Amino acid sequence: MFWSEKTLTADHYIESVKSHFGGSAAHRLQKEIGFFGKRLLRLPSTERSAFFDSWFTEENARHLRSVAQSVRGSLPNAAGPCPVPRIVFLHGVMPRSGTNYLQSLLELHPDVVVNPYGIRELPFLNTVEDARTYEGRFLRLYRRNRESFSDLETFCYMVSGFLRRIEAEFPADKTVVIKSPHTRMMRYFPYLFPTERCLIVLRDGRRAVQSTIDTWPLRFLGRTFADVCREWSFGTEAALEAQSRMSADACHLIRFEDAVAAPDGTARDLMRFLDLDEGRYPFDRIGDLPILGSSRASRSNGEVSWTPVAKPEGFDPSKRPIDWSRKRRTVFDAVAGDMQKKAGYAA
Secondary structure: OOOOOOOOOHHHHHHHHHHHHOHHHHHHHHHHHHHHHHHHOOOOOOOHHHOOOOOOOHHHHHHHHHHHHHHHOOOOOOOOOOOOOEEEEEEEOOOOOOHHHHHHHHHOOOOEEEOHHHOOOOOOHHHHHHHHHHHHHHHHOOHHHHHOOOOOHHHHHHHHHHHHHHHHHOOOOOEEEEEEOOOOOHHHHHHHOOOOEEEEEEOOHHHHHHHHHHHOOOOOOOOOHHHHHHHHHHHHHHHHHHHHHOOOOOEEEEEHHHHHHOHHHHHHHHHHHOOOOHHHOOHHHHHHOOEOOOOOOOEEOOEEOOOOEOOOOOOOHHHOOOOOOHHHHHHHHHHHHHHHHHOOOOO
């Protein structure tokens, strides 16, 4: 018999990992095995579970909010001046959604600070699964601590501690913008960030997908075209669900196409939402904003560069034509067509 009874099969290996590292690590390993198998077979490997956590519960989420509020201290008094800087998160439904452009619009305001401590992107929510793996390893060192910590509580301490540092070190009259071009696990936002405001950039799925594959061409053992379509669809679904969980003064959706077509109006809209002084905004400088990371206009040596470049005459990424084969159009419609309509974009 080729396999002896003592041979460690894949199932036995999973069980050994589960007993040693905990269920979440074993679950992660199973996902990784499935992930590489799908890549090898050129099947879609982007999963909805990466955007909507199956471990999420309202009870635990409310506990995380109480922890965050405790770490951050007393909430600002709405009737008086804000004693700490306002912190705003700028999310895109996926990379290539337009967060760079929206951040550039915001940065023109003298009371706005972007990239705190030189951090250009801070994908907190994008790392929820990794945080849970770390937490399992941490609690494994003394298992009785599992009775004292709830799910993702150590992650909540880390996130809240970082935001508390911003509140302690930045002037109270500033608005600090933190950018992440992802909406994975966005349902956690109002619980981990109970006092923060959220801006989410939507973009037409067809152009977001095309810009993505222009920037990062599809390769063997890499993402499939369907994967990129699924990422846009799941990311947009997560954005719309997050908006439904928050009040209108806490979460605001912006369409990239509207921002490009009417940047002045978009800037005024942002000023109102963030309670920024519109009179201090240099509207005359909007037209001089450079392009940052365009999949077409920012190429250098065959790759996209994030070095600012001057805007070419007639540049309008929101109207760029899409020249897909019939097969690609069919795949997009099957994977993301319903979400394209729900997000308000014409077929």
